[in-house]
Amino acid sequence: xxxxxxxxxxxxxxxxxxxxxxxxxxxxxxxxxxxxxxxxxxxxxxxxxxxxxxxxxxxxxxxxxxxxxxxxxxxxxxxxxxxxxxxxxxxxxxxxxxxxxxxxxxxxxxxxxxxxxxxxxxxxxxxxxxxxxxxxxxxxxxxxxxxxxxxxxxxxxxxxxxxxxxxxxxxxxxxxxxxxxxxxxxxxxxxxxxxxxxxxxxxxxxxxxxxxxxxxxxxxxxxxxxxxxxxxxxxxxxx
Amino acid sequence: xxxxxxxxxxxxxxxxxxxxxxxxxxxxxxxxxxxxxxxxxxxxxxxxxxxxxxxxxxxxxxxxxxxxxxxxxxxxxxxxxxxxxxxxxxxxxxxxxxxxxxxxxxxxxxxxxxxxxxxxxxxxxxxxxxxxxxxxxxxxxxxxxxxxxxxxxxxxxxxxxxxxxxxxxxxxxxxxxxxxxxxxxxxxxxxxxxxxxxxxxxxxxxxxxxxxxxxxxxxxxxxxxxxxxxxxxxxxxxxxxxxxxxxxxxxxxxxxxxxxxxxxxxxxxxxxxxxxxxxxxxxxxxxxxxxxxxxxxxxxxxxxxxxxxxxxxxxxxxxxxxxxxxxxxxxxxxxxxxxxxxxxxxxxxxxxxxxxxxxxxxxxxxxxxxxxxxxxxxxxxxxxxxxxxxxxxxxxxxxxxxxxxxxxxxxxxxxxxxxxxxxxxxxxxxxxxxxxxxxxxxxx
Numbered sequence: 001x002x003x004x005x006x007x008x009x010x011x012x013x014x015x016x017x018x019x020x021x022x023x024x025x026x027x028x029x030x031x032x033x034x035x036x037x038x039x040x041x042x043x044x045x046x047x048x049x050x051x052x053x054x055x056x057x058x059x060x061x062x063x064x065x066x067x068x069x070x071x072x073x074x075x076x077x078x079x080x081x082x083x084x085x086x087x088x089x090x091x092x093x094x095x096x097x098x099x100x101x102x103x104x105x106x107x108x109x110x111x112x113x114x115x116x117x118x119x120x121x122x123x124x125x126x127x128x129x130x131x132x133x134x135x136x137x138x139x140x141x142x143x144x145x146x147x148x149x150x151x152x153x154x155x156x157x158x159x160x161x162x163x164x165x166x167x168x169x170x171x172x173x174x175x176x177x178x179x180x181x182x183x184x185x186x187x188x189x190x191x192x193x194x195x196x197x198x199x200x201x202x203x204x205x206x207x208x209x210x211x212x213x214x215x216x217x218x219x220x221x222x223x224x225x226x227x228x229x230x231x232x233x234x235x236x237x238x239x
Numbered sequence: 240x241x242x243x244x245x246x247x248x249x250x251x252x253x254x255x256x257x258x259x260x261x262x263x264x265x266x267x268x269x270x271x272x273x274x275x276x277x278x279x280x281x282x283x284x285x286x287x288x289x290x291x292x293x294x295x296x297x298x299x300x301x302x303x304x305x306x307x308x309x310x311x312x313x314x315x316x317x318x319x320x321x322x323x324x325x326x327x328x329x330x331x332x333x334x335x336x337x338x339x340x341x342x343x344x345x346x347x348x349x350x351x352x353x354x355x356x357x358x359x360x361x362x363x364x365x366x367x368x369x370x371x372x373x374x375x376x377x378x379x380x381x382x383x384x385x386x387x388x389x390x391x392x393x394x395x396x397x398x399x400x401x402x403x404x405x406x407x408x409x410x411x412x413x414x415x416x417x418x419x420x421x422x423x424x425x426x427x428x429x430x431x432x433x434x435x436x437x438x439x440x441x442x443x444x445x446x447x448x449x450x451x452x453x454x455x456x457x458x459x460x461x462x463x464x465x466x467x468x469x470x471x472x473x474x475x476x477x478x479x480x481x482x483x484x485x486x487x488x489x490x491x492x493x494x495x496x497x498x499x500x501x502x503x504x505x506x507x508x509x510x511x512x513x514x515x516x517x518x519x520x521x522x523x524x525x526x527x528x529x530x531x532x533x534x535x536x537x538x539x540x541x542x543x544x545x546x547x548x549x550x551x552x553x554x555x556x557x558x559x560x561x562x563x564x565x566x567x568x569x570x571x572x573x574x575x576x577x578x579x580x581x582x583x584x585x586x587x588x589x590x591x592x593x594x595x596x597x598x599x600x601x602x603x604x605x606x607x608x609x610x611x612x613x614x615x616x617x618x619x620x621x622x623x624x625x626x627x628x629x630x631x632x633x634x635x636x637x638x639x640x641x642x643x644x645x646x647x648x649x650x651x652x653x654x655x656x657x658x659x660x661x662x663x664x665x666x667x668x669x670x671x672x673x674x675x676x677x678x679x680x681x682x683x
Binding site: 053057109110112130162 | 493500502503506568624626663664
């Protein structure tokens, strides 16, 4: 009998938190729901996976809670794997969340099933990227940033970027689904390595863009998801 | 400004080209032009004003030195102590060099230490004329050059003292030493009025220079204050604009989240057992969820009014139009791929037909629209994948869209449309040749 992964949810919507506490899934069990990251850290409990709403709304007294990249950094320090749950759709910002350490990214516009699947995947040690981020991987590969990818990797990447599920890709390439998923895992690993090695600006396709535009596209504007000002020197939240 | 006179200014003639910083290959004339242009680049501010004061003092001192060089042979030949006359000329040169360095370092004549030292030196030099100036000629500037070279010190006193009374004190020191040195000799030579007016000239020059200098400083300060006010107003305007933009983005994000949360809750409700048991109710709830998602997508993107210039624009436009299909969009590779407006219209039309088919027949949870380009950059490709029911090849009959409209449009784009069923769902692939290559092919 396999142990179910222990999951916590951080979301400022109490109905979503309550719903997640009642979710029954063979792969995980939700053991905690918190209104913000500060509450999660204060609870001092350990979880395998934390589903993190990326944009916690300011409280009534106007205090900005920890969110975005700062929140991911803080949760990572508890050894939990982070699934970013976000309405954000800008590919470079989502890529930035991955660079900050999120193991999975799920769009809020996805069906709830997609969120449950992502939690299970991340709990199993895999990474989950939305199609837009896979598109960024494809772009990086075209720009020669991922020389470690072999032709078969590239074929898997191209089909995945077109939205095909693993089974369909396996059928198309006459491979087993497990092998295709391993290729996918390799691709993600190589991409994350790239993110940790090079400046994100290097991925910008249009050289004509100014730095300001790139920063804005990256979500580096004040208070945005990748705002590192929300971190203190130790990488812990300052709120 | 006329079209063939791009650098012209109305009524001022053509604008001169600004000299560039000289390089190792620059000629002598270019270097001189550069130095000359730098002289005129002193800022019209209090700082620039003070530096101009330094330039005026040193310019006058240089002129004085030129006069000394001309006068010194006459002075030495008539002096009872020619060696002392010559040595003092050298000392004057050394003091002038020190003064130039000190003033250029300070970049302002308002430096009490410099003013006091130079005034004391010049007073001593004037007093020393009593010893080395020729008898009966101490009031003349060729034989007794002390008065002539003291004019730069007069200007320094006028410009460099912090109070008017200090300037008068400096002038009094110079006038007194001058009179002590030459008055008796001048009286004997019947030139009393000459030396008295010379002494009074110190005060007159200080008064006039001080008056003009004070006025110019006040003007420069007023200009500085005006610039500061303008810069502050501009900074405040930029800060206010940034704050407004930040608030707008934050507010939009808050509403986006709010709308997304509504969509999420609707999806959750649709999965409740009691709702799922009633298909009609479930469909109604799902419809509500889609509508909430569509609202949020429209709120997030707001791209409806933008002009379509690239394939990426067409894909985004289509995704907005069919937002209720939960479209994942991947446009990174085609964001800069421009097609002509007619071609974009054709592509948009084809894409609309494809997505309408998905909407009507696929029963899909998720649709991915992807734009790509082949490795050689010669063929663009747009794919639409849905995870719906797929295509039953045996039962499938081609309607007007797939049978006529899409093939005709794709032919006009120089490409083709294909579809397949990779496992569950449908993959539609639209390909076309890049516009430049199409032109080459048509010419061939």
